[in-house]
Amino acid sequence: MHKINQRIKDKLDYILNILVIIFIILFNRTSIVYSANNNWVEVSKTAEGIQYIDRDSIDITEKDIIELTTKYLKTDSNTSKKIEENIYTMKINCLTNKFKDISVNGKKKLTAKWEDPNGDKLLDDLISDVCNNV
Numbered sequence: 001m002h003k004i005n006q007r008i009k010d011k012l013d014y015i016l017n018i019l020v021i022i023f024i025i026l027f028n029r030t031s032i033v034y035s036a037n038n039n040w041v042e043v044s045k046t047a048e049g050i051q052y053i054d055r056d057s058i059d060i061t062e063k064d065i066i067e068l069t070t071k072y073l074k075t076d077s078n079t080s081k082k083i084e085e086n087i088y089t090m091k092i093n094c095l096t097n098k099f100k101d102i103s104v105n106g107k108k109k110l111t112a113k114w115e116d117p118n119g120d121k122l123l124d125d126l127i128s129d130v131c132n133n134v
Contacts, residue, residue: 037056038056041053043125043129046122049072049075049122051070051072051123064094067091067092068090068130070088070090086105088104092130097117098117099123100113
């Protein structure tokens with residue numbers, strides 16, 4: 001009787017291990033989100049950074065509202081070396097030329113508000129490129 005119980009326990013342990021592995025694979029995809037299937041195109045460059053658009057992510061969600069994924073590479077203005085990289089999911093209103101970041105590096109911004117680019121060349125170029133080429 002003890003031998004049968006041990007066999008059942010071993011099989012249950014095996015099944016549990018397989019389920020844990022499947023769970024980890026299915027729910028641990030944060031690194032895949034940023035690296036897979038991106039079509040990054042440089043839109044603008046300044047001494048402080050470079051702005052990219054993922055052309056494959058562009059989606060018209062409402063009339064004159066475009067949702068897309070962008071990447072901003074902050075660079076050292078003296079050496080041009082990369083300091084920081086951020087991935088944004090943003091919406092752009094082509095009628096008002098305003099934008100809002102709805103997520104940054106995969107973290108949703110629930111309080112995102114429409115903002116004016118306020119003369120930021122990278123944002124102005126991004127908005128112009130997206131609104132004129134979609």
